[in-house]
Amino acid sequence: MERDELERLVGGRLRLTFDEILNHPRLPEARRAYLESFVHLYEGDPFLVRLLLEAGRFLVFLCVAVLEAAQDPSRRETWFTVAALKQQLAMFGFASGRQVDHLVSRLREVGFLEQRRAPGDGRVRLLASTHKLRTHHTEWLATHYIPLAMLFPDHDYSPVLSRNRAFHVLHCGTCFPFNPVAARLMMTLPDTLLFFTHAAGPLIQNAVLKAAMDAADPNAAVPYIEAADRFGVSRTHVRNLMANAEAAGLVRITGRGGHSIVILPRFWASYDRGLAVGMYLHDAVNLVAMRQWTKASTDNAATALLDRTMTASH
Numbered sequence: 001m002e003r004d005e006l007e008r009l010v011g012g013r014l015r016l017t018f019d020e021i022l023n024h025p026r027l028p029e030a031r032r033a034y035l036e037s038f039v040h041l042y043e044g045d046p047f048l049v050r051l052l053l054e055a056g057r058f059l060v061f062l063c064v065a066v067l068e069a070a071q072d073p074s075r076r077e078t079w080f081t082v083a084a085l086k087q088q089l090a091m092f093g094f095a096s097g098r099q100v101d102h103l104v105s106r107l108r109e110v111g112f113l114e115q116r117r118a119p120g121d122g123r124v125r126l127l128a129s130t131h132k133l134r135t136h137h138t139e140w141l142a143t144h145y146i147p148l149a150m151l152f153p154d155h156d157y158s159p160v161l162s163r164n165r166a167f168h169v170l171h172c173g174t175c176f177p178f179n180p181v182a183a184r185l186m187m188t189l190p191d192t193l194l195f196f197t198h199a200a201g202p203l204i205q206n207a208v209l210k211a212a213m214d215a216a217d218p219n220a221a222v223p224y225i226e227a228a229d230r231f232g233v234s235r236t237h238v239r240n241l242m243a244n245a246e247a248a249g250l251v252r253i254t255g256r257g258g259h260s261i262v263i264l265p266r267f268w269a270s271y272d273r274g275l276a277v278g279m280y281l282h283d284a285v286n287l288v289a290m291r292q293w294t295k296a297s298t299d300n301a302a303t304a305l306l307d308r309t310m311t312a313s314h
Contacts, residue, residue, distance in 0.1 A: 015155070022276040038206050138163050170296075178285055
């Protein structure tokens with residue numbers, strides 16, 4: 001699981017192995033906590049749901065915070081431009097430049113992105129996140145650290161869980177060199193990609209799994225068609241997505257009219273694997289970010305790092 005590359009990026013040994021996370025006896029509890037937090041993050045907010053209606057738009061959203069925090073105004077090659085965004089998205093298999101232009105335009109329309117002239121070079125347009133995007137990404141990141149904090153309470157995840165803005169920017173900037181590894185690991189999760197590449201796929205996936213866990217019976221049939229009304233997508237779209245999931249061996253469609261599903265063992269196993277990959281990567285990034293955060297709290301010179309990242313993000 002890219003251990004050598006991650007240890008190179010971290011600058012030492014990882015404190016968690018992938019197998020240690022995946023085989024943790026409390027992983028089902030951590031999964032439940034994550035599902036509840038993720039669904040709660042989007043439930044009742046039509047604007048954020050619309051953000052997820054197109055998988056490419058959500059991927060742009062994830063890359064924005066990282067690219068913006070990693071830029072150094074004094075180094076032109078780090079500037080957060082549309083071209084830099086396209087380069088990052090290509091690593092995740094999103095190669096259509098015209099589609100990226102469309103997604104950026106749409107995110108600007110809904111108030112998640114802004115565009116402005118680069119200081120000292122009016123020919124270059126830099127992208128910048130808005131307060132709306134930064135606020136949501138801070139919550140999104142905290143949600144993804146909840147299962148880690150549950151499984152490994154001796155590790156310090158308090159800055160990200162407390163939504164500390166300065167740490168959030170530092171964490172996002174730290175993520176940048178990890179992106180190629182994250183892209184490669186994502187390609188090893190075909191069942192996760194099945195949902196990620198469909199409109200509102202992550203929301204639908206997490207909603208049906210949460211419903212199955214709430215049923216407390218692994219063989220219980222849970223309704224899935226209500227996800228259409230719940231998240232504002234068409235019933236046909238949800239039905240087609242479940243048909244694809246059935247063909248992949250993840251669910252069995254059942255019930256009158258085929259409006260319910262039974263979650264099959266492969267779905268639980270592949271979801272837990274994807275969750276473990278995320279925790280594996282986040283813990284590695286947290287190691288580096290916390291090292292800089294601790295140094296900044298005791299070394300006045302290191303405080304300049306936080307000042308630079310905060311300035312760059314705005």
